[in-house]
Amino acid sequence: MMSAVVRAEGLTKRYNGRVHALAGVDLTVARGEWLGVMGPSGSGKTTLLNLIGCLDRPSAGRLLIAGDDVTTLSQAELVRFRRNHIGLIFQQFHLIPYLTALENVMLAQYFHSLADEAEARVALERVGLGERLHHLPAQLSGGEQQRVCIARALINQPSLILADEPTGNLDQANEERVMDLLRELHAAGHALIVVTHDPAIGDLADRLIYLDHGRVVREQGLRPLAGGALVR
Amino acid sequence: MLWRMLRGSWRHRRVRLGVATLSMLLGAAMTSALINLSFDVGSQTGRELRAYGANILLLPRGASLTPGGTREGRGIRERDLAALDGIPAVVGYAPSLYLVADVQGRPLAAGGVVFERLQAMSAWWRVTGSWPAAPDEALLGVSAARSLGLAPGDRIAIGYHDAKRELVVAGLVETGGAEDNQVLVPLPVAQALAGQPGQVGLVQVSALVAGQSLVEVAGAIEARLPDIQARPLRQFAQAEESVVAKVRLLLALVAAVVLGVAALAVGSTMFTAVVERRAEIGLMKALGAAERRVAALFLADGIGVGAIGGLGGYAAGLGVAALIGQQVFHATLQPNPLGLPVTLAVATGVALAASIWPVRQALAIDPAVILRGE
Numbered sequence: 023m024m025s026a027v028v029r030a031e032g033l034t035k036r037y038n039g040r041v042h043a044l045a046g047v048d049l050t051v052a053r054g055e056w057l058g059v060m061g062p063s064g065s066g067k068t069t070l071l072n073l074i075g076c077l078d079r080p081s082a083g084r085l086l087i088a089g090d091d092v093t094t095l096s097q098a099e100l101v102r103f104r105r106n107h108i109g110l111i112f113q114q115f116h117l118i119p120y121l122t123a124l125e126n127v128m129l130a131q132y133f134h135s136l137a138d139e140a141e142a143r144v145a146l147e148r149v150g151l152g153e154r155l156h157h158l159p160a161q162l163s164g165g166e167q168q169r170v171c172i173a174r175a176l177i178n179q180p181s182l183i184l185a186d187e188p189t190g191n192l193d194q195a196n197e198e199r200v201m202d203l204l205r206e207l208h209a210a211g212h213a214l215i216v217v218t219h220d221p222a223i224g225d226l227a228d229r230l231i232y233l234d235h236g237r238v239v240r241e242q243g244l245r246p247l248a249g250g251a252l253v254r
Numbered sequence: 255m256l257w258r259m260l261r262g263s264w265r266h267r268r269v270r271l272g273v274a275t276l277s278m279l280l281g282a283a284m285t286s287a288l289i290n291l292s293f294d295v296g297s298q299t300g301r302e303l304r305a306y307g308a309n310i311l312l313l314p315r316g317a318s319l320t321p322g323g324t325r326e327g328r329g330i331r332e333r334d335l336a337a338l339d340g341i342p343a344v345v346g347y348a349p350s351l352y353l354v355a356d357v358q359g360r361p362l363a364a365g366g367v368v369f370e371r372l373q374a375m376s377a378w379w380r381v382t383g384s385w386p387a388a389p390d391e392a393l394l395g396v397s398a399a400r401s402l403g404l405a406p407g408d409r410i411a412i413g414y415h416d417a418k419r420e421l422v423v424a425g426l427v428e429t430g431g432a433e434d435n436q437v438l439v440p441l442p443v444a445q446a447l448a449g450q451p452g453q454v455g456l457v458q459v460s461a462l463v464a465g466q467s468l469v470e471v472a473g474a475i476e477a478r479l480p481d482i483q484a485r486p487l488r489q490f491a492q493a494e495e496s497v498v499a500k501v502r503l504l505l506a507l508v509a510a511v512v513l514g515v516a517a518l519a520v521g522s523t524m525f526t527a528v529v530e531r532r533a534e535i536g537l538m539k540a541l542g543a544a545e546r547r548v549a550a551l552f553l554a555d556g557i558g559v560g561a562i563g564g565l566g567g568y569a570a571g572l573g574v575a576a577l578i579g580q581q582v583f584h585a586t587l588q589p590n591p592l593g594l595p596v597t598l599a600v601a602t603g604v605a606l607a608a609s610i611w612p613v614r615q616a617l618a619i620d621p622a623v624i625l626r627g628e
Contacts, residue, residue, distance in 0.1 A: 075540070098544070102542070125258055
């Protein structure tokens with residue numbers, strides 16, 4: 023069996039002690055695997071992403087990322103772990119409005135270690151924004167902003183990339199462009215967890231899970247991973 | 255990178271930060287003005303108060319005061335008094351020689367004085383007619399004038415033992431004190447009547463107390479004039495010190511209130527910034543920003559507002575202090591060398607203190623807001 027980048031056991035999240043946003047989810051994501059997460063609103067998709075992204079703590083269960091049990095980490099250790107291992111892509115891009123595309127990418131470097139302008143420039147060139155380095159987010163199209171967001175997620179070479187509805191706010195042409203980039207990331211060996219409502223995006227995943235009322239209600243292996251393993 | 259973020263953030267929020275900086279500038283201007291005024295207000299207020307009488311009496315060593323002046327006997331050599339000019343705290347002095355003379359056939363206290371010096375130290379005296387200017391003119395107390403039936407322009411005969419002089423009443427003086435029952439004559443006239451040329455019995459000294467106590471000034475006088483005892487008039491000194499202390503307290507309270515208002519303005523601006531930048535802070539935390547880096551961003555805002563407000567406020571405060579100096583004290587105030595560092599430190603400290611609670615709010619923001627789309 024391939025080594026797992028994410029292993030969740032009985033992952034549970036309760037709000038106010040009673041509302042189960044996530045109820046005992048067991049999940050494994052292999053290195054280099056693309057996992058799609060689908061489900062209706064309120065099914066627990068974002069909660070799952072928050073927990074795996076170390077943005078929130080589970081109420082119960084274990085969560086191992088890159089071999090570390092993140093449920094035992096202190097708040098400061100969790101922050102450190104997040105900046106070293108997780109790349110985040112958001113539906114609403116979340117770029118700092120007063121920083122240029124280049125500076126938005128450098129921001130992630132700055133929080134990680136040291137800002138390196140040349141490296142950030144290469145990351146933006148990689149997503150096709152070599153000509154838009156010094157533009158503010160307001161001067162970029164939605165697709166371009168999402169590509170800045172992708173470059174920012176990649177800049178610190180994380181073990182795992184989490185994307186929340188990455189094409190949710192994009193038109194068809196930009197959606198295609200972003201999907202191509204996600205394919206490239208996958209092909210380059212990045213593990214991806216992509217939350218989506220869009221079946222077209224879901225179809226790109228190696229494996230798809232469906233959440234409902236905080237539980238995995240269906241799991242669908244779409245294609246074998248490199249090496250022939252089908253990870254459950 | 256921090257600088258790039260601050261530059262961008264400040265450009266983006268220039269109006270809000272401008273208002274906060276302006277508030278801090280006003281607070282700092284008050285602080286700067288008050289520091290400069292407070293530095294000078296003691297000496298300026300003291301200088302003003304010096305127009306209202308002496309605060310040290312000089313007597314011959316071993317002499318005691320009588321209602322009309324000193325007990326007759328050994329006096330002070332008038333020429334020795336030049337030594338007082340070498341004491342910086344002494345802003346004026348008025349020598350006198352008192353004797354109980356025969357005035358128009360009645361016994362009356364007669365004081366020989368140097369009118370120019372006395373007038374400079376007696377701003378509140380009310381004189382009807384004019385101050386004596388000629389060597390044969392006298393100033394008569396209003397009560398004495400009433401009982402003698404004299405008015406300005408009348409002639410007055412003064413005798414002491416066998417000596418006699420006739421003078422002209424230049425004016426009538428009303429002080430509410432002993433002077434109302436006296437006649438004041440030129441010092442040489444009194445010296446001639448008493449047969450004590452070059453001698454005085456009493457010297458009223460007006461000394462500034464800013465920076466040193468009246469007792470210290472008295473000590474300095476006695477050090478220069480060993481045959482003289484210098485007696486501080488404590489009630490004057492205490493009143494002066496009390497006035498200066500109250501003026502300083504008032505200024506400090508005004509500064510505290512203005513700085514408090516400025517702190518509220520800065521705090522509310524920072525808190526608004528935290529609310530408005532909630533998603534941005536959540537993003538930074540989601541990207542792995544350590545708390546100290548998020549705090550640094552907001553504290554840098556506070557330092558920026560404090561430093562710029564402090565610098566501008568210092569300059570504005572200097573102008574305000576100069577204006578108050580001219581309008582209130584009719585004097586040019588000297589800038590206090592501590593003004594700039596203290597104003598900067600106070601403005602930055604207040605702005606930082608006002609930023610602490612907003613920074614705590616920023617640090618409490620949950621990075622999960624970024625994915626929940628809040």
